Amino acid sequence: MSQTKTIPVIAVDGPGGAGKGTVSRSVADRLGWHYLDSGALYRVAGYAVVRDGLDHASPEELGKFVSKLDIGFRTGANNTEQVLLDDVDLGGEIRTEAAGKAASAIATVPEVRKALIKLQRLFRRRPGLVADGRDMGTVLFPDASLKIYLTASATERALRRHKQLKDKGIDGSLAALLADIISRDRRDAQRVVAPLKPAFDAVCIETTGIPVEVVVRQVLVLAREVFGTAT
Ligand code: DC
Numbered sequence: 001m002s003q004t005k006t007i008p009v010i011a012v013d014g015p016g017g018a019g020k021g022t023v024s025r026s027v028a029d030r031l032g033w034h035y036l037d038s039g040a041l042y043r044v045a046g047y048a049v050v051r052d053g054l055d056h057a058s059p060e061e062l063g064k065f066v067s068k069l070d071i072g073f074r075t076g077a078n079n080t081e082q083v084l085l086d087d088v089d090l091g092g093e094i095r096t097e098a099a100g101k102a103a104s105a106i107a108t109v110p111e112v113r114k115a116l117i118k119l120q121r122l123f124r125r126r127p128g129l130v131a132d133g134r135d136m137g138t139v140l141f142p143d144a145s146l147k148i149y150l151t152a153s154a155t156e157r158a159l160r161r162h163k164q165l166k167d168k169g170i171d172g173s174l175a176a177l178l179a180d181i182i183s184r185d186r187r188d189a190q191r192v193v194a195p196l197k198p199a200f201d202a203v204c205i206e207t208t209g210i211p212v213e214v215v216v217r218q219v220l221v222l223a224r225e226v227f228g229t230a231t
Contacts (some may be wrong), residue, residue: 004121005143008033008128008227010219011136014150015185015196016100017157019207019215023150024132025081026216030231031130031223036123037073038133038140039103040083041116043094044071046102048085063111071119092168097180104184107134108191128227134188137199146226148219149198152207154181 010033012024021037028035045066049055054065072084082089093099106112113135120140123129131140137147152160158178165172188196198204203222207215223229 009144042103067115135194
């Protein structure tokens with residue numbers, strides 16, 4: 001067994017807006033483990049593809065382009081996590097609905113997914129990793145000892161996104177957000193490579209109407225059972 005395979009991983013997958021980010025960050029914080037926001041990588045890649053006008057490039061060109069991107073992460077002021085492209089913090093630019101759509105579109109390209117595998121696996125470092133995405137349990141870390149699949153109804157997810165955006169001072173139409181969520185779900189679930197689906201050995205948690213803190217506790221209890229962690 002390779003050395004990294006012995007480093008514990010909690011894989012957290014599910015559709016957009018199911019609370020994966022909030023839950024995963026909080027679990028990683030409490031355990032003192034690393035956190036991988038794999039969606040941010042796809043968002044940066046989508047952003048760069050649109051910026052450089054490569055929307056219509058071939059899959060091979062896209063894969064090559066993405067494999068050469070200089071993507072990094074840094075912890076900024078107030079413990080905020082910054083996503084960097086060429087050492088520049090992209091700020092909220094990759095969190096917009098447009099960036100989400102661009103990410104979902106390039107995420108259907110197998111060459112792009114392949115180009116991002118190595119970078120994602122580098123996050124597996126001691127003492128452990130909480131990995132948040134769509135294919136963490138199925139493709140990136142199939143040997144993870146704890147796999148969680150978080151879901152929530154599309155309406156609940158649209159309401160959460162709406163509130164998140166509002167908190168950031170961004171106004172969005174709820175109906176448009178719901179339509180976006182439904183079409184993104186469809187695209188993420190129907191793509192040929194690494195489609196959004198629970199790993200066969202994932203614990204599914206339905207979070208509609210459940211406070212995030214309750215979900216975090218549930219995951220921490222599972223982590224204690226599986227890894228013997230203290231919290
Ligand atoms: O989690 P998110 O909303 O930031 O992800 C943005 C898009 O990136 C999502 O619609 C699909 C894609 N994605 C993916 O295909 N695989 C991942 N592991 C993470 C995100």
